[in-house]
Every structure is written in structure tokens, then in C-alpha cells.
Amino acid sequence: VEALLLTCRNHAPLFQRYFRAKATILQLKPFTRYDLYAPGRTSLPRFSFDRAREIVLEAYRRLSPRAADLVARVYEERHLDAAVRRGKMGGAFCYSVLPHLTPYVLMNFTGQSRDVATLAHELGHALHGLLASKRSILTFHPSLPLAETASVFGEQLLLETWLSRERRTPIRQALLMTRLDDLYATILRQAYFVEFERIAHQIAVEGATIDQLADRYLALLREQFGKAVTLPESFRWEWLTIPHIFSTPFYCYAYSFGNLLALVLYERFRQEGRSFVPQYLDFLAAGGSQSPEELLRPLGVDITSPKCWEQGFAQIHDTIAELERTI
Template sequence: MSGGSTWQMKTYFDEFNGKEMQDFLASLKKDLSVFEKEIMQAEPLSSSNMEEWEKHFLAYEELFKRITHIGSYAGCLAAADAHNEDYAKLSYESGSVTSAAEKFKMLFKGAFKNATDKEFEEFVSRKQLETAAPTLRRYRKASQRTMSDEMEALTADLSVNGFSSWTRLYGTVSGKLNFEMEWPDGKKETIPAAQCRSLCANPDRKLRKAAFEGGKKAWRRVEDVCAAALNALAGTRLTLAERRGYGHFLDVALEQSAISQECLKAMMQAVDEAKEIKLLAGKAKAKVLGLEKLCWYDCEAALQIPGVEKYSWEQALKIIEKAFDKHYPALGTFFRKVIEKQWVDSVAKEGKRPGAFCSSSLYNGESRVFMSYTGSISDISTLAHEVGHAFHSSIIKKNRALCSEYPMTLAETASNFAEIILAEGILNDPEASDSLKLSILTNSVNDIISHLIDIPIRFHFEKRFHEARQKGEVPPSALKEIMRTTMKEQFVGLLEDGGEDELFWASKLHFYADDVTFYNYPYIFGMLLSNAMMQTLKKEGAEAFLPKYELFLERSGAGEAQTIAKKTLGFDLEDSSFWSETIEGLKGRVEKFNALADKLLKM
């Protein structure tokens, strides 16, 4: 089976550490230093210095493009080869550059903090700033929650060797982590921890359990390091949130994900009340696996479906391309571009970090997709998901650079919508076998379990962890107990005794992100909102809906999610009934799954 493709990075720089890259980095560092001196000396925004601040903003916008370029390049290289110390060094340097960007952003906020409303509106009305008004207004709003300029600058400087270093440490540790896998035939093999998740999607329960137990043993070896990193990240965030005047630690996440408190409350209320579909999906999955209840490693398990084996990379590309072309031709065209230009790194190999992501550069307008392809239908969906991110970036790049930053919530919408289009394409393809359709329906049921059970576990765990962290450091034993309790609650009686993964807090990459907090509920948001979009697409038709969808993507960096959704799509995201009705619409997938499983698996 083909393992896929290895990305080319030559359109970033012709060679790693070559003259082009070194000159780019040196020039960027020099320009950042000059810019820092200029902006640090500037007086706060007033009617007398608007031209000066306009110049600063435009200069920063150009610097920001270059910052995303080196950050994307370094991040991709380090993820693909965690053993390479030169890549790690560049990742550190790019972290310093990114830290500078955050510092400048805080200085802009500080400059806007005490300007009068009249002065600020006059400033954003200037000809070269009009289209940047949404971003500038967001800075202005956030400026009310800032420390002094000196304190914010110091915080940004310390982030490189303090805060962000914990994330880099976790990346290094996780990338080098291996475990002993005992295969069903008795053979033992040392393999990267990055492959554990894919193995837990294998139809063979003995194999899944072996990977699960082997992976846990590996994470147990580094649990103290992971706990130290997690405590340091959360502790720093809590201290900064208090100093900046946030009322609650979740307020930081709400600001980052650009949604209102009412929106999060409405969505999580609907999810927590959705016990019927949690039970429906969980019992359906357990039944086809021949189980009464589930263990954590059963949730993404593929089925022993007659006629379906591993999919080659070439087969995966054809499946995605056909689905995209049928339901969203523009997405199909974009997908071919991504593959032809070798923007995907999908080969599973030692030293490769776990997980999947899409990284983009505003400097060259390109994206890169990172994953480890092993041939499962889940891997095919992951590829579609990450290409959805890249498509979003290709749409929003029509805007100016600083209006191209969209929040996690809306980022996950485009990626999930791409996954749903893949599923719809397969399910409505008369040439697709029942076996393939059952595979995609299995993935759909897995998605329901993931977004309505798994990710709520992450949200409630992280919330409880932060509450505990406010009182002091939380040791590994307490972290494990919080995770056990949370898993049992969210599985609503579906979890086997001892079937929880008490070390999920250690193995889940997203808990260790230094740039965002609560990197979990945006996935729920994206999954449900994208399903609401598909439900609307079916009602209105592609010709009526897709232009509104692309407008939604284009404006996704221009305000809070609930406002953009209301203006472009007519959705009320602060009404829990919107989310409940969307969840209700998911039941049809489970019913189709049950019917086809009964037919093919002779249940």
C-alpha cells in the first residue's frame, strides 16, 4: 500500500539553512528590531499622531506576513522530523519571531486603550485602514484587558524561554516517544507513539487493546514531564488572565475563539442534554463490535466489513476527489491543486510527531497538510478535513493580512464541512459499494461519539483542571483521577469498567498548545455548525447556499462567530434550540448505519 506523499518545501525556501532562508531570517529579525524601537517610542494614539500609527500598522501587517512564513516553514519541518536538532533550533528561532508579533499586537492594544471613541473611529476611517477596521476594533476591545505596555512586552519576551518552551519540550518528548507493540501473532516491535491512534482504529480488538496498553505504558514513562508542562502552561495563563483583568479563565478562550459567553453556553447546554443520541451512537457502535459497552480504544474502531480492506493513497485521492467534484466543484479543483503541488506530508515514519494539522503562510499564500496515513477510512476523512482548512485559507487570503486571522471555531467549520461533503459524496454515489458506505457511516458514528462524548470530555477535563490549578499544582495522580471521572460522566453509562484512558491528558497534543487555550470546544462548534450548513444546503440547494458559505469563510476574520453566522447565513448561534435541532438531525446517520450494518454484518 502506498503511504502517500512527502511535501515539498522549496516554494518556501529553496533549501533548508541555505542562503535564501538565512537572508530572509536575518532581514526579518533586523526589521523587527527596528520596528520595535519605533513603536516603543510612539505616544498612544491621539488626534495628533494618527498618520504615525497608520504607518506602524501597515508596517506590522507586512512583517506579519513574513512571520507566518517562517513560522509555517519551521513548524512543518520540526513536526515531520522531531529528531532533527537543526529543525528544532529553527523552531526555537521562529518562536522568538512569533513572540515579537504577539508583543507588537499588545503594543497596538495599549496604544488604543485610552484613545477616545471619536479619536479611534477617526483613525479606523482612514483610507488605508478602512478594510482593517474589524481587526482594529478587536484590538481596541481587547485593549481593555491588558497590562501596562512594559509588562506586556516583558511577558512576550519571557514567553520564548518560558511559556512556549514547555510546548516545544512536549513536542520533542512526544515526537521521540516510542512504545513496544505486541502484535496478535506474538511479534514485538518498537514503533512511534504517533501511530497509536491509527492502530486503535483497527478492526481487531486484541490489536487495539495492545496498542492502547502499550501506548499508555509509554506515556506513563513521561507523565511527570507532561504534568509539569501542563501545570506550567495553565499556571502562566491563570496568572496573566488575573493580571489582565479577566473575570474567568474561560473569558480568554472566548476571546480567542471569537464567540460570546451566550454562544458557548447555548452550545454546551445542547451537547450536555443530548444523552439520547450519545446512547444511540454508543450502543450502535458497541453492537457492531459485539460488545455491551465500550472501552476508550473502541471508539474509533473500524469494522470487519466484507469487501473493505486498507485503502491505498491513490484510492484515497480518488474517493475524495469524486465526492468534492460532485457536491462542491470548487473544492475538488482546489484539492487537485494541493496534491499536484505536493502540499501534503502523509507518510508514517519514525520521528514524526503525532496528530494532523494544516499550516499556512500569508507570505506566499500556500498551505501544508501534515498527517500520518495508514489506509483507514478515518485517515481519508482526516485528509479531507485538513484540506478543508487549506481551502478556508485560500478563500480568506483575498483579504488583507491582518483580516485573515480567523478563530478556531470558524476554522473547524470549514474543515468539518469538507468531511461532510466527503461523506455525502460516498453515500450518494451509486457506484460506491455498500461496504464503502458502511465504512463512511462508521466514521460518521465515530464522529458523533468524538464530538458529543470525546471532545466534551476534553472541555470538562480542562475546565476542572484549571479550577484545580487555581489552588496549586496538580500532580499526575490528580490529573488521572479528573480524567477518569470526566470520561465516566460523558459516556453516560456506556464505558466498560477500566475502559477509560486516564493518561489522555498526557497523550493529547492539543492540551499543550501555547497559542490557544481550551483547544477543544471549537471542534464541537465546527462539527455542529458544518452539519447545520449541510442541512441548509440540502434545503436551499447548492446554487443558493454555496455563495453564502464562501462569503461566510471570507468574512470569518471580521468579527465574532455568532455575528458573522447571523449576517451571512441567518443562523442564531446564541439559541440552544439551533444546536439541539442540528444534533437531532444527526440521528438519521445512526439509523442508516444500523440498517446497513444489519444487512452487511448479519447482526
Template sequence: MTRVFDANATTGNSPFGDLPVWDLTHLYPAPDAPEVKRDLDWLEGACKDFAADYEGKLETLDGAGMLEAVERNEKIDMIAGRIMSFAGLRYYQKTTDPERAKFFSDCQEKITDYTAPLVFWSLELNRLEDDHIAGLFAASEGLARYKPVFDKLRAMKPYQLSDELERYEHDNSPVTGSAWNKLFDETMAALVFTVNGDELGIEAATTLLTEKDRAVREAAAREIARVLGENVQLTARIHNTLTKMGEIQDRWRGFPTPQTYRHLSNQVEPEVVEALRNAVVAAYPRLSHRYYQLKAKWLDLDILQVWDRNAPLPMEADRKIHWDEARETVLDAYAGFDPRMADLAQPFFTDGWIDAGVTPGKAPGAFAHPTVTDVHPYVMLNYLGKPRDVMTLAHELGHGVHQRLAAGQGEFLSSTPLTLAETASVFGEMLTFRKLLAQAKDQAERKVLLAGKVEDMINTVIRQIAFYDFEVKLHDARKGGELTPDQINAIWMSVQGESLGPAFEFMEGYETFWSYIPHFVHSPFYVYAYAFGDGLVNALYAAYEEGDPDFQEKYFDMLKAGGSKHHKELLAPFGLDASDPAFWDKGLGMIGGFIDELEAMEG
């Protein structure tokens, strides 16, 4: 048996200190461990037994019988989730490793095959009448706890296919969307960018866009454009295929829009998302356009190029932040809000729950993966010592804390809709920012911190809504036939110009920058969740600053609820309502207030 990772291992020779590496033995000792085979064998038998015991019989179950069925299904979900978490985390750590890719694919195919007998479950449940389901809840308090699961499932009732087609969809899944996702991931991880003689992966190359030296930023931007341009035929093929697959799914299921599935899975009303989108687009001139005109003045430029968008300010200290400092900064900010929050975050650093270094073949970006509720989450970073990397750490740890607190709900109820999943992460960022702002030594440092926060908020709100509009336009255009790379490029540039404003000039090649953004491939229409989360947190933080003595308890209760409550129920204790269009203007007003302060500093 080959051990995968040593507990508390670190990546050596880092200029930022010893960066932690995942200890995935908390899931399984190794890919060839007997425990993996044991769980796969159990899963195969459990799925067969479940179908034999319940298929065609759900309408005969009383409340206690239905509760037992739900709990058995939940156990199956947990074991499958444990296997796929292990396989997936290993794969994302080195996507270019053929053994890891094979193990991931083999696990995915086996689990798809083993769980095929369970397809009847949602189909049969949705054939039960509402009164019948209500009667079961009334008869069993234990079952009634799972009502949100039934509600989410039954929201899909109008869009179900025939039993035979649903089984086909299930069996076909490893070689449809997920296969294209893997092709995208492996393509991105294998790209090599040569900047000033250094060969870099995409994460390190895009990080150069935040360097102080403008020539370095320009060289990185042009090299990124060159490499993405060389691969745009493939990325266009991936997007064309996935978008067409989505259109076929929507047509067969009867979804009124390509976004409908995402709204249903997020348990958010389309009109709420539309109100958010419209509020943000209307705010472009007074937020992003205004801020970037200020930035051009600070950089002493008549016009900004795309490589200036995330440039540090001239007065910003050019230093790399040691990992130990990043850890203490975030933990201190968390503890300042509530010591329990820092306690929940601490094991990520000490127990092998973070993989932080930039290594060959590692997936770009950052995420927090909840795994299953009887283990713990894992956080992936690509840490390069930038101030934004500290905020990314605060963000992903917020997810991790949320996932730990929600785990008490169990496997089916712990998962939070994407719109609410960003709450704790963005709140963690806000706590870290506010702590740093309070510690600012002088006006210049305060200006740098405020400008950095405004840029983060623009990237979280403005940029993500522009991404959302890009996806909407892309899916709409694809209905008219296959799109050439030039046509996709034109859609991208239309939303970039609108959102960034007149302060920018766009270099040749920037039109392909849509092609490396993973959300468009992995989670269509996910991106509005970032803007939703930022607006929600701005409103929450305002309530916190008003001095509600019970705020911390209400906040922890909200995180502990996981996916067991709708956003209206979760926000009601704070006196907030996301369905009120004015709600979004409050959040956007916080960004505007920061820009007001920055303008006032100009005298």
C-alpha cells in the same frame, strides 16, 4: 547553505504509495539561508523604528496616519509569522532533532526580543476613547476595514495590566507557557510503545486502537496505558504548572472564568458556548449512549472495553487505502460541490504543501497551518491508510482551502476565530462522507459508512465537549492546590463515564489517557470549537440540501471573509443564528437521525 527539502519529495517504501513531504523552501531556502538573517535584521529595525515613530503619539494621529501605522504593524506581523512558520514546521516534522529544536527556540527568542518595543501598541490604543476611534474610522475608509481588529483588541481593554507588567509578560513568554508546550511535545514524540514486538510512536500506537483484531487493540491500549502511566508524573507537572499559570493570569487580569480569554479570542459569547455545552450533555443518552449499545450488539459483546470504542465493524472491509485513492476521493467530493474547491485543494498535492508520512520524531496528529498570507498553508498528516485518515485529509484540506480564500483579507483580518475555523474542515468531511454514502453498493456498505460517520461526529461533538468539561473541572480543582496524578485521573474518568455511558467498562490504566491530548496544553478550552464547527456545519449542510441556488456563492463569501465578520453576520445569509439554543439541537438531530437509520437496519 544546507537545503532543507526537495520540492515534491516523497517518503519511499510506504505501503500506501509515495507520501508527499513538505517543500518549505516556499518560506525560506534553509535555516542558514541569508534570507532568514535578512528578515530577522529587518524585523529588529522595523520594530525599533515603529516604536520611535508612534509610541506616545497614537492620540495625535488622524485617520490616514493611523492607517499607515496599522499597515506597518501588519507587515511586521507578516515577517515575524513567516520566520516562525518556517521554524515551527521544521520542528514539528522532527521534534526530537536538537538542531531543529534549537533553531525554533532561537527564532522564538529573537522575535520576542525584537517585538518587545511594540507592546505599547495595544495598551495605548485601548486608552483612546471610543468616540476618538469612531472618528478615525469615519475619516478613513481604509482604516475602517480594520475595525474588527480594533474591536477584538478593545475587548481586552478591561483585562489589561500595567504597561510595565505587559512588557514583562511579553519578554517572559519564551520561558513560560511556550517552554512547557515544547517539553510536552518533545516528551510525546520521544515515547516508544512496544506492541507485539514492534516499536511505535504514539500516533502509530493509537492507530492500532482501530484495528479489526481485538487482541491487537487490547495490546495497544494496555501498552499505551503502561507508557503513559510511567510518564504521568511529568505530564501532571506540565498540567499543574500551566493551569496555575492560567489561574495567576486570570486573577491579575480580572478574567471572571478560566474560559473567558478563549471566548474573547473566539469572539463568541459565553452564553452561546454554554448553550452548546448544555445541549450536547443533555444529548449524551440519545446519542453516544444509544450508539455504543448498538455497537456492542454488532461486535457481539455484552460490554465494550475502551479498546472497542473505535473498533471497525465486523462487516467492514479490512483494507488499507492507497494515497492516490485518498487524494482522488477527497478531490472528487470537493469538485462535486464546486470545481473551484477542488482547484484550491489541488496544489497541496502537487506543490509540496502536505507532509503525510509517519516518521520518527514527527509530531502526532494532523493540522493545517496558514503560515502568512503571501505564501500558502501547509498540511501535516500522519497517514496510515485508514478510512479515518481519508476523513482527516478531507478535514485538513478544508482548513487549507479556507485559509487560501481568507488570505485576501490580509494578515490581520485573515485569521478566523477557532469557532469558525472548523467550518470548512468539517464541511469538507461532510462532502466526502456524502459522496461515499451515495456510492454505497449495498445496505452493508451504507451501514458501515453511517456508523463511521456517527463515530466521527461523536468524537467531534460528544468527546470534545467531555474534554471541555474535563478542562473546566481541572482548572476549578487546581484552585484548591496542586493536583496529584490520581486526582487528575479521577476528573478524567468522571467525564468519560458520563459521556460514553453504561455500555463501557474502563480498563485499569485508561485513567491516564488525558495525558497525551495536546489541546489541553497548547490551547486551553480550544476543544469546544470542534463541537461548535460540527453543529454549525450540520445546520449549513441542511441549508445546502434544501437546494438554495446561491449556496455555493454564499459559502465561498463566508470563507473569504476570514476574521472580518462576527459569526452572526456570517450565518445570517443562510438564515442561521448560533445564539439561538435551538440551533444546536438541529445539528445534534442530524446525528440522532443517522442513529435512527442504523437502528432501523437492525429490523
């Protein structure tokens, strides 16, 4: 975790580069913290449910036919509840109930591109559960740091599938910005929450006031955004609105860990191609039967080394470079 947080902090300038590119595309000057998640200037295409299924299965077929066939079982066994109806809960969720049961997926499909990404994400969880079906009920669920690996990997597969067939520059820009917004929110932002918590717990014991805590939070935001984002002074109080800081302290590292690890593995897939697939599927099939470090060792991934996490940021670098080429 120390190696992960250090690497994230060292790559804050990479996301600053993205924010400058986004500001140029959106023609926003200054580009403020309020603009951070602003959508692209062009609406993304809408999808029928059948078309969404087709493109998601195509994305998983890029990994392997076996992966696509396993994902298709969720559809075939009618374990996907995607229809919008009165009284249905919001959000999206996948649950592997028992090792021998096909996982269940809950979501609300409205035809937006983000819904297709949600499908790819949740079906990645389902793939993880299906591959680990030979494990016991106590070990088939992945541990917290690995829980998002297959789902985020699935999102990357979908993005590559979309980009391979989409030639319209405004649509490519919107797809890339949506993905980079998500990567910022789930990797760098979460890592900085944990950095703040480490400082806050230390200085609180020493008698720090709430204003001093807010000062330290604002200093970390300024480090995070540099000169790429204009930061209103009021954001010094943002930490008070983050429930994890109070209800589940230090939990947020798991978001950074899981999302960046998925990019590390995807970078290996890009470099090694088909030879990497059996190792990756075996890793998913292990479920939570060993520690993350032990499970990743056969893949040549050393999560204790900053060099490991650098590979994930190589993926982010390439995505930003792709966006810059559209300007």
C-alpha cells in the same frame, strides 16, 4: 459557548444510542470503555493516491465546481507532500503562509481509507485559505472556533460521496462507525472535558483533594455513557492523562464548537441545496475579518442559541439512524 456545552450535554443519550448499535454490530457484551473505538468487523477498501485524489475532488464538486477547482490547485502546484519517507514527521497539517500563496499540505499517504478522509480534511483547510486570499495578512486566517469548519465540512462531503456509491453493508457499517467515532471524540468527549474543568477549578479553590476531583470526573463519565457503556472504575483517573487540561485550560471547547458548527452548516446545505453554497463560500472568504457571531449572522446561524447547535446533532442523529438500518 454556554449554549454549545448545554446542547452537547443534553445529547449524551444520542451517542449512547450509537454505542448500543456498535455493540450489537461487533457482538460485544458487555461493551466497555476499552471497546469504544474498536474498528468494524470488515476492513475498509484501500486506495491508490490517484484514486484518492479523484474521490476527494468529486466530494468537493458536490459542494461546487469552484470549490473543487480551488482544492485541485494544491495538487497542480505541487503543494501537497504526501509521500512516506525516512525521517519525515508524522501527522497531517495544512498551512496558509500568506494570502496570495496556495496553502501547503503535509500528510503521509499509505492508502488507507482514513488517509483519504485526512486528505479531504486538510484540503478543506486549504479551501478556506484560498477563498480568504483577498483578506489582509492579519485577517485571512480564521479564528480558533472557525478553524475546523471547512475541514470537517469536507469530511462530511466525502462521507456522503462514499455512501452514495457503496452498497456493501459491512463496508457501509465500517464507514459510518469510523465517522461516528470521530464525531464522538471531537464533540461530546471534548465538551465533557470542559464541563470537568469548570467543576475542577471551582472545587479546587475550595480545597478539593485529588480523590474528590477524580470522583467528579467519574460522575461525568457515567452521565456521558449511561448504561450503554460499561465503565471500569480506573477511568476516574483518565483526566490526569489529558494534556489540554493542564497546558491549555478550557481549550477543548474549540473542538466541539468547530466540529459541531460544520455539521450545522452541512445540515443547512442538505436542506437548502445549491442556494446555500454562495453564502457558505462567502463566509469562508471572510477569513477572520469579523467575530464568529458576526460572520455567521448572514447565514442565519445564531451561535448563542441552543436551537442552532441542535441542527448539528440532527446530522449525527441521521448518521446513527443510517447505521441502525444496516443491522
